[in-house]
Amino acid sequence: MRTLHIGLRVTDRKDSLAFYEAIGYEVVGCVPETPIGHLTMLKLPDDEFxxxxxxxxxxxxxxxxxxxxxxxxxESMADTLEALASQGIEPAGPGHESADGLKTAFVADPDGRRIELVQWPPGHADGMTAADLPPRKDDSDG
Structure with missing residues (x-):
């Protein structure tokens, strides 16, 4: 099994689409009339799906x-924040940088959902792995 995607309810389709495109998402396609509403499918350029x-x-x-x-x-927190600022999207609070070079910042979409931007330190895997987490104490933790 694997995660396919996350569905986000949005108040204003046009504003939300502009926001997600500013972050870098691309429209893959739309399904205009479904029992749950108009669906717009997005992916990032490096995502296959x-x-x-x-x-x-x-x-x-x-x-x-x-x-x-x-x-x-x-890839670059500074470049990303600069590009977003040029489109009127500002960070939602201060960013964070860890001693190992991990950088994070949050922005908020038009419905107030937080989007965490992550710049991995050089040499880090493309995604989060068990090495990024504290060791588990026992199986009851999660």
């Missing part, structure tokens, strides 16, 4: 009923 589905219907999005945050890997 759809990773985000924007779901738009007439119901308002209620904060707290969607997700905590998405995480997007960036």
């Amino acid at each position: 759809v990773t985000v589905e924007l779901v738009h219907d007439a119901k308002p999005v209620v904060r707290g009923t969607d997700v905590s945050h998405l995480v997007v890997k960036v």
